[in-house]
Amino acid sequence: MAIVVEDFFKERKYPFIFTLLILFICVAFFLFSFSNTTSNPVAFYSVIQHQAPPHHASKPKEQELPLKVTNVTADEDQGLPPEEDAVTIDWKLCEDPQNVDFIPCLDNFVAIKALKSRRHMEHRERHCPETSLHCLLPLPKGYKAPVPWPKSRDKIWYDNVPHPKLVEYKKDQHWVVKSGEYLVFPGGGTQFKDGVDHYIEFIQKTLPAIKWGKHTRVVLDVGCGVASFGGYLLDKNVITMSFAPKDEHEAQIQFALERGIPATLSVIGTQKLTFPDNGFDLIHCARCRVHWDADGGKPLYELNRILRPGGFFAWSATPVYRDDERDQKVWNAMVDITKAMCWKVVAKAHDSSGIGLVIYQKPTSSSCYEKRKENNPPLCENGDGKNSSWYARLNNCLTPLPVDDKGKLQSWPKSWPQRLTSKPPSLPTDSVSKDKFFKDSKRWSELVSDVYVKALPINWSSVRNVMDMNAGYAGFAAALVDLPVWVMNVVPIDVPDTLSIIMDRGFIGMYHDWCESFSTYPRTYDLLHSSFLFKYLEPRCDILDVAVEIDRILRPNGYLVVHDSMEILNKLTPIFSSLHWSVTLHQDQFLVARKGLWRPTSSSD
Incomplete structure (x- = not known):
């Protein structure tokens, strides 16, 4: 603005009074924006001496961070940022009560209101605001440390997720019951009239080839409710990605994550799910309210895309x-x-309560496609063989069966737990790729054992929900497999795509762009892990915005562990210190930041 006004004076194209008037209006607007409180969750935080650059900048930005740190602990040989003139972050609180559970890309009501259609669940899809979240979300009144696993599967604190609507709405189906200070989950469901454990056994008896926890390891539960199906499958050594939209079934995914059960917010609408092709061993739908025959069958084509050849759809x-x-x-x-x-x-049956079940199987050979009288739906043309499901429209075609780099159809992974350590079918067959994969697994096994578990200040007994923000081959998750934790393996969109390999190994994961908000409720993870992620983010987005998103996702008393260069760690240390987190640096490679209960006042603290 100063450059514009200077040109007015030099070129004398406008009257002097008119120029002063424009300047006065701009200054008044600037002062008003910084004096206003932040009831709007995308209002600006104040950074004295600089303003955060716009989201998704097209080129790298010089990041100005506070340099004077007072509440950092570190090993004696750790070099902390020099004590120069400090740049103070004046954090703001998102004051509106609804912001307690705010999800920026799902609660963008301006964008949702402007939609031309909601017929295909467009209003439940992601609509990220142009401006990132620039204030800190408040805690629910009476928030407590979550009930530890495994007790949390069956009960959680009501004050942590104070949503009574689902209790009343599903009271006859035993989804969830309020009992004093707790929400209790009896293991019921719309289709689980005799209990979810009985229902799981019913599926196994209907089709013994499923072999829970051996042949079938990675499951997707569509329209999962409070995720009791996935929660009880954990006893069978099955990891389930449970998902449902944020809809009138109030906070069902929030309940699931508070219970310590893997879950995410998503919907089968107009866009592909953020999963790879041919990833799941079995997909399950129990009255999941998806119109599978809509749009000529596009929702089923999407299931076909993400279901492994020979995999099952239990409906x-x-x-x-x-x-x-x-x-x-x-x-x-x-x-x-x-x-x-x-x-x-391959199977159809009724249980003792009268509930019916049909199980379909995806083909393992392309011969059926070739023998069809009509090529409808046609096979998709996927020239480069890469997965591309991030903000992609649903296919009107069938994804071809996967082949290796020699043109041979990929095989089913080995039975669990052998598939964890064997060569994944989707890994390239050349010796270089295999050597890289096995070296990565060995490295992470040693690193987690020697550093993450023994040396870093992490109380692993308080950790249940883990997210690896840059998962690679899921070596971190594999090294944690004997601990009572589960890992959401995130593959960023701007790194090599390894998500098929991750699911081949027997883990769950999804794609994401960390320049945007993640599709989860606030306070849903106990530990976030980042290994050399930020070098990919700095050229495209503000590191401070990523820190705000980490604060949103992480539970109070949860941990952020960053494995990165000292240049990155020196930038992150003052940010998380300004949030009143305890910060520890280890071996010039690791930052451990632990979130507390601190929240700013409505203006600044």
């Missing part, structure tokens, strides 16, 4: 076992679409 819904006109119409449509997709029904 328990009224069209399977009711004869009314509406249900039969849906069933007939499913018959036509699944036949065109070359899926076959």
Whole structure:
């Protein structure tokens, strides 16, 4: 603005009074924006002497951070930033009560209101604001340290997720019950009339080839409710990605994560799910309220994309076992679409409560596609063979079966737990790739054992929900497999795509762009891990915005562990210190920051 005003004076194109008026308006607007409180969750935080650069800048930015640190502990040989003139971050609190559970890319009501259609669940998809979250979310009143696992599977503190709507709405189906200070999860569900454990056994008896925890390890539960299905499958050595949209079933995914059960917010709408092709061993839907036959079957084509060849789709819904006109119409449509997709029904049964189940299997050979009378739906053309599901529209075609770099159809992974340490089917067959993979696994096994568990100031007994922000081959998750934790393996969109390999190994994960907010509720993870991630982020987004998102996701008393260069650690240390986190540096490579309960006042603290 100063340059513009200077040009007015030099070129004398406008009257002097008019120029002063423009200057006065701009200064007044600037002062007002910094004096206003931050009830708007994307309001600006103040950084004295500089203002945060805009989100998603096109070129690297010089990051100005506070340099004087007073509450940092470190090993004696650690070099901390020099004590120069400090740049103070004046953190603001997001004051509106609804901001307690704010999810920036799912609660962008301005963008949602402007949608031309909601017919295909567009309003449940991601709509990230142009401005990042620039204030800190408040804690729920009465927030407590979460109930530890495994007790948390069956009960959680009500004050941590004070949402009574689902209790009343599903009271006859035993999803969740309020009992004093707790929310209790009896293991019921719409289709689990005899309990979820009985239902899981019913599926196994219906199709013994499923072999929970051996042949079937990685599961997707669509429209999961409070994720009791995935929670009880953990006893079978099955890891389940449970997902549902943020809808009128208030806080169901928040309940799941508070319980310590893997879950994420997502929806089958107009865009692909953020999972790789051919990743899941089994997909499950129990009255999940997805219209599988919509748009000519696009939702089913999406399941076909992410289901492993030979994998199963277990569907328990009224069209399977009711004869009314509406249900039969849906069933007939499913018959036509699944036949065109070359899926076959491998089992169909009813349990003692009258609930019906049908299990489909995806083909393991392309011969059926070639023998179809009509090439409808056609096979997709995927020239480069890479996964590209981030903000991508649903396919109107079938994803081809995966082949290795020699053109041979990929095999099913070895049974669990052998698949954890064996060569993943999607790993390239050349010796260099294999050597790199096994060296990475060995390195992480040693690093976690010698440093993360023994040397870093982490109380692992308080850790349940873990996120690896840059997962690579999931070596970090593999090294933690004997601890009572689960890991959300995130593959950033701007690094090599390894998510198929991660799922081949028997883990769950998803794609994400860390220049945007993650699709999860606040306070849902106990530990966030970042290994050499920030070098990919600095050219595109503000490191301070990423720190605010980490603060949003992490629970109070949770840990951030950053494995990176000292240049990056020196930039991060003052940011998290300004949040009143305890910060420890170790061996010039690791930063451990532990979040506390501190929240700023409405203006500055």
